[in-house]
Amino acid sequence: MGKIYLKNIRLYAFHGCMDEEEKIGSDYVVNVIVDSDLNQSSISDDLKETVDYVSLHAIVKEEMFTRSMLLENVANRILKKIFLKHKSVSHVKVNVAKINPPISGNVEEVAVEIELNRSSLGFD
DSSP: OEEEEEEEEEEEEOOSSSHHHHHHOEEEEEEEEEEEOOHHHHHHOOGGGSOOHHHHHHHHHHHHTSOOSOHHHHHHHHHHHHHHHOTTEEEEEEEEEEESOSSSSOOSEEEEEEEEEGGGGTOO
16 A cells, blocks of 8 residues: 655635625645555556546546535535545545635634545545
């Protein structure tokens, strides 16, 4: 087994419960960790035998550009789509952070993190 990391994917999106968030948007940072068997690809040097991080990045972008009220929903959609598109992935952790959220007080970010095994979703 091994892990593939996509760290600090920076995006601008329009998630949130407030009307202003839909109109003006906000900065976000997404982190993804996937567990997969990397033994064969580490020997073969063949992209077809691993989880392509370009594909993972595309999934994150697609789901981040689909508006949601809650970060939980965005993180869950990213996680499920990774499992659907990458059968070799056994575990995923997704963290979605909103930078400078529109709340009273000095808060750098708010974040949601979800992690699941493929078997817990019935994708076996």
